[in-house]
Amino acid sequence: MADQPIVQVKDLAVGYGSTVILKDINFDVRAGEILTILGGSGSGKSTLLKHMIGLHRPLSGSIVIDGTDIVTAQGQQWLDVLRKIGVAYQSGALFGSMTILSNVALVLEEFTDLPREAIEVIAQMKLKAVGLQAAAYKMPSELSGGMRKRAAIARALALDPKILFLDEPSAGLDPITSAQLDELVLELSRSLGITFVIVTHELPSIFAVADRAIMVDRESKTIVADGRPKDLRDKSEHPMVRQFFNRRLEKVDA
Amino acid sequence: MEDTEQATYRLETGQGAQATLTLKGRLDHDGTASLWRPCMRELRALRPKQLTVQVGQVEYCDGAGIALLMEIQRIQADSGGRAEIRDLRPQFRQLMALFEIDHQVLPPKPLGPLANAIHNIGRWAAGLFFDFTAQVSFIGEICVKLLKTLFHPASLRRSDTFLMAEKAGVNAVGITALLGFLIGLILAFQSAAAMQKFGAEIFVADLVAIALFRELGPLITALVLASRSGSAFAAELGTMKVNEEVDALVTMGLDPVQFLVLPRLIAAVCMLPLLTMFNLLFGLIGCGVVMTTWDVPISTYIERVSEAATLGDVVGGLAKTFVFGTLIAGIGCLRGLQTGTGPSAVGDSATRAVVSGIIAIVVADGIFAVVYYFLGI
Missing domain, CATH: 3.30.750.24 (STAS domain)
Known part of the structure; x- marks a missing residue:
């Protein structure tokens, strides 16, 4: 079970209009794995994530999530896929007019027949799991950046997804908060067996959480590295990958 | 599964x-x-x-x-x-x-009805007071800076002013003209019913011309500007406030009122009279269309209008638009700069700009009516 690919990306090309941002993207995500998507600013890693969660249509190729191709999925099939995934956006994207608890409870109210009291308990459970139970009745604007990101993760967890997509979870956070967030990811992965796909460029968190990393590059517009972060750092033949992982500027001569 | x-x-x-x-x-x-x-x-x-x-x-x-x-x-x-x-x-x-949770966190207790009422009254009164002082100080600030700009015209962002004039004025010509045309048409039709009983169709021209010049033209155009541009000013400045752009201006040593408010204010004040003229022209055309259907010759209609409406009516009406323009732009910008935080803040500012703008216009119009009455205009 652990080695079964839960997400399969095949020959994917993404872009806007006639501008190709990434092409020939091929990779699998195995169930239970923590995969990070890396790349410099503007390399298209967030774009890749947005395609993987179906927000944008790819130029070509397929993205299969747990057996369903989301490029062609429609109607009920599409909704079924959405119930298997959870997404936490970069700035949290919490609904500002609702309390944190209502943010988490929203999908439970819309998609399940659970009674009100059950939803309340579940929402509080999810908030407790990310350490935010005490802030349940606060508004998003009253929370700090790190708390908002954790609340966003709790909201993404509401329907017990199999796969959780995180867009730059540690961007803009201090190292301690960022490390706490990494710990949370590891804990959720260990205890719930959730598969994580994380877009990031924070080196410490990559080494702390990632089982595997893939790196996309703006120049070659495709994946330039795929492997364990440590191996990529020490053994990669690609100079840019080594630079990235060692945080160094080397002159790359042709 | x-x-x-x-x-x-x-x-x-x-x-x-x-x-x-x-x-x-x-x-x-x-x-x-x-x-x-x-x-x-x-x-x-x-x-x-x-x-x-x-x-x-x-x-x-x-x-x-x-x-x-x-x-x-x-x-x-x-x-x-x-x-x-x-x-x-x-x-x-x-x-x-x-x-596992050992206890459920309960929602904060709401205040009792009495405490809540007192709380609300206090908030409302304080809000009213602070709003009033903010408006007074804003008016003062604008006056001082307008005077400064008068002595140093180079300090005005000319390109911004023209851009605003285009957005608030030129782009609104179509809707103002359409509204004017329809109002003229409707007014003529409605008054015709009564006038025809006395065989006095020709006096419809008097009625429509005076009503348009003195009241309806300036008022309707001002309402169009308030809902079109007053809200836009508030939303624009509000978004800039939320994005910390206003703070950036301040730390760069640029005064937000000078930089953002004056171009809009000047543009609105200059554009509203012009728009009103369009409105009036098309109002008369609308009325004229109705008159021609009753076989009144165009020349007779034009003669009647020029006889009925004095220059005082036209100038009195247009004079009001300068005040309306100031109110609309000023209130729009003030609401924009007062924008708070949160996702609905910008929308709230835009709403408040339109609401207070319309109230201000109507109140000002009432004051004008009283003043004109005593001046005999």
């Missing part, structure tokens, strides 16, 4: 006050939803002292299932009994450890 067995429960009473609750199948969101209510009802009715929850045959359990188990424990604790969960599979036990 693989070989799903429906979630079921069975509550059996044993010796004494003991009971066994057996849960089976998939305790996912759907399964839990189906048995939550009946299970809780039975449990509450039975109130066993000692409850054994047998979950060995639960083959799948997610957050909802854990919530169910926790709620069972809570109900038992509330009724003074005990609950023991038996044979929970290890992988679900981990889930339970992660999600």
Whole structure:
């Protein structure tokens, strides 16, 4: 079970209009794995994530999530896929007019027949799991950046997804908060067996959480590295990958 | 989903006050939803002292299932009994450890009705007071800076002013003209019913011309500007406030009022009279269309209009638009700069700009009516 690919990306090309941002993207995500998507600013890693969660249509190729191709999925099939995934956006994207608890409870109210009291308990459970139970009745604007990101993760967890997509979870956070967030990811992965796909460029968190990393590059517009972060750092033949992982500027001569 | 067995429960009473609750199948969101209510009802009715929850045959359990188990424990604790969960599979036990909550956080208590009323009255009064002082100081600030600009015209952002004039003025010509045309047309039709009884159709021209020049033209155009541009100013400045662009201006040593408000104010004040003229022209055309259908020659109509409306009517009407323009732009910009935080803040500012703009226009129009009456204009 652990080695079964839960997400399969095949020959994917993404872009806007006639501008190709990434092409020939091929990779699998195995169930239970923590995969990070890396790349410099503007390399298209967030774009890749947005395609993987179906927000944008790819130029070509397929993205299969747990057996369903989301490029062609429609109607009920599409909704079924959405119930298997959870997404936490970069700035949290919490609904500002609702309390944190209502943010988490929203999908439970819309998609399940659970009674009100059950939803309340579940929402509080999810908030407790990310350490935010005490802030349940606060508004998003009253929370700090790190708390908002954790609340966003709790909201993404509401329907017990199999796969959780995180867009730059540690961007803009201090190292301690960022490390706490990494710990949370590891804990959720260990205890719930959730598969994580994380877009990031924070080196410490990559080494702390990632089982595997893939790196996309703006120049070659495709994946330039795929492997364990440590191996990529020490053994990669690609100079840019080594630079990235060692945080160094080397002159790359042709 | 693989070989799903429906979630079921069975509550059996044993010796004494003991009971066994057996849960089976998939305790996912759907399964839990189906048995939550009946299970809780039975449990509450039975109130066993000692409850054994047998979950060995639960083959799948997610957050909802854990919530169910926790709620069972809570109900038992509330009724003074005990609950023991038996044979929970290890992988679900981990889930339970992660999600377990020892107490529910309750929503903050709302104030009582009386306290709430007092609270609201206080807030409202304080809000009114602060709003008033903010408006007075804003008017003062604008006056001072307008004077400065008058002496140093180079300090005005000319390109911005023209851009605003285009957005607020040129782009609004179409809708103002259309409204004017329709108002002229409607006014003529409505008054015709009464006038025709006396065979006095030609005096419809008097009525429409005077009504348009003195009141309707300036008022309608001002309302168009308030809803089109007053709200736009508020939204634009509000977004800049939210994005910290206004703060950036301040730290760069640029004054937001000078930089943002004056171009808009000057553009609005210059454009509103021009728009009003368009409105009036098309109003007269609208009325003229109706008149020609009653076989009144165009030349007669034009003669009648120029006889009925004096220059005083036209100038008196247009004079008002300068004040309306100042009010609309000033209020729009003030509301924009007052924008708070949060996702609905910009929308609220735009709404407030339109509402206070319209109120200000109508109040100012009333004052003008009284002043004109005593001046005999």
